[in-house]
Amino acid sequence: MSRVGAVILAAGLSTRMGRFKPLVPLAGKPLFHYAAETALAAGLSPVVLVGGHRMRELAASAAPFGARIEIAENPAYRTGMASSLRTGIAALADRTDAALVFLADQPLVPRAVVDALLREYVRSRGEGVRIVRPAYSGAPGHPVLFDAGLYAAFETLGGDEGGRSILVRHRSALRVVPFGDAAWGLDADTPEGLAELEARLAREEGGPGPG
Numbered sequence: 001m002s003r004v005g006a007v008i009l010a011a012g013l014s015t016r017m018g019r020f021k022p023l024v025p026l027a028g029k030p031l032f033h034y035a036a037e038t039a040l041a042a043g044l045s046p047v048v049l050v051g052g053h054r055m056r057e058l059a060a061s062a063a064p065f066g067a068r069i070e071i072a073e074n075p076a077y078r079t080g081m082a083s084s085l086r087t088g089i090a091a092l093a094d095r096t097d098a099a100l101v102f103l104a105d106q107p108l109v110p111r112a113v114v115d116a117l118l119r120e121y122v123r124s125r126g127e128g129v130r131i132v133r134p135a136y137s138g139a140p141g142h143p144v145l146f147d148a149g150l151y152a153a154f155e156t157l158g159g160d161e162g163g164r165s166i167l168v169r170h171r172s173a174l175r176v177v178p179f180g181d182a183a184w185g186l187d188a189d190t191p192e193g194l195a196e197l198e199a200r201l202a203r204e205e206g207g208p209g210p211g
Contacts, residue, residue: 002097002098002121002122002125003045003095003096003097003098004044004045004096004097004098004099004100004118004121004145005044005045005046005047005048005092005095005096005098005099005100006039006044006046006047006048006099006100006101006102006143007048007050007085007088007089007091007092007099007100007101007102008032008035008036008039008047008048008049008050008088008102008103008104009050009081009084009085009088009101009102009103009104010022010032010049010050010051010058010104011050011051011052011053011074011077011083011084011087012052012053012077012081012084020053020054020057021104021105021188021189022051022058022061022104022105023054023057023058023061024188024194026107026188026194026197026198026201027198027201030061031104031105031107031188032049032058032061032062032104032105033061034106034107034108034109035102035103035104035106035107035109035143036049036062036065036069038102038109038110038111038114039100039102039114040065040068040069041111042111042114042115042118044100044114046070046091046092046095046096047068047069047070048069048070048071048072048088048091048092049062049069049070049071049072049104050072050073050074050084050087050088050091051071051072051073051074051077052073052074052075052076052077052078052084053077055073058071059071070091072087072088072090072091073087074087079158079159080158080159080160080161081160081161081162082154082157082158082159082160082161082162085101085154085157085162085163086154086155086157088101089146089151089154090154093148093151096148097147097148098121098145098146098147098148099145099146099148099151100114100117100143100144100145100146101142101143101144101145101146101163102142102143103142103143103187105187105188105189105193106141106142106185106186106187106188107188107197108183108184108185108186108197108200109141109142109143109184109185110184113134113143113177113179113184114143116134116177116179117132117133117134117143117145117177118145120132120175120177121145121147121175124175125147128172128173129147129173129174129175130146130147130149130150130170130173130174131144131145131146131147131150131166131167131170131173131174131175132144132145132174132175132176132177133145133167133174133175133176133177134176134177134178134179134184134185135176135177135178135179136179136180136181136182136183136184136185137179137180137181137182137185138178139182139185140176141184141185142185144163144167146163146166147173150166150170153166153169153170154166183200186200
């Protein structure tokens with residue numbers, strides 16, 4: 001089995017939310033805990049939490065996970081998501097064959113999604129697939145799996161583009177795995193988005209959990 005790690009992006013300023021998103025409570029726990037729990041439940045290792053803004057508070061909130069989560073500080077977080085991606089990938093590059101990139105503000109992604117992406121990666125890597133991405137009711141989503149052969153491409157990213165340019169340049173190596181539940185792709189980017197997530201959890205017994 002390939003060594004697959006996780007990068008959880010939690011370094012931004014959360015300007016649209018008005019509060020620091022990773023630490024916003026949802027059903028009794030900080031928002032980023034959902035992604036962390038899902039990554040750990042799926043057996044990903046290492047799990048790297050990339051922080052920047054309010055770094056001390058983020059690290060304190062991650063303390064209950066102990067050594068199961070590594071924290072990487074991105075001092076250039078104000079420049080955009082690309083710097084956080086570079087930081088996270090660099091933190092696990094020499095220890096993994098692939099990495100799944102999670103967003104800290106998407107708490108409803110279940111372990112079943114991660115497991116399906118891993119299966120597809122293992123199954124299709126021999127066919128040249130190097131990126132595996134979920135689609136929720138047709139909409140591209142996260143987490144996105146990148147093979148280690150693409151890690152060097154992250155070094156050239158800039159600004160707030162995220163990994164879009166890598167996806168475009170390597171579209172022939174991309175495999176999309178479809179899922180029917182659009183809610184799995186919901187994020188807490190705004191207060192309205194958070195309210196929608198809270199309503200969704202209120203309708204589900206026990207919340208999304210890690211799997």
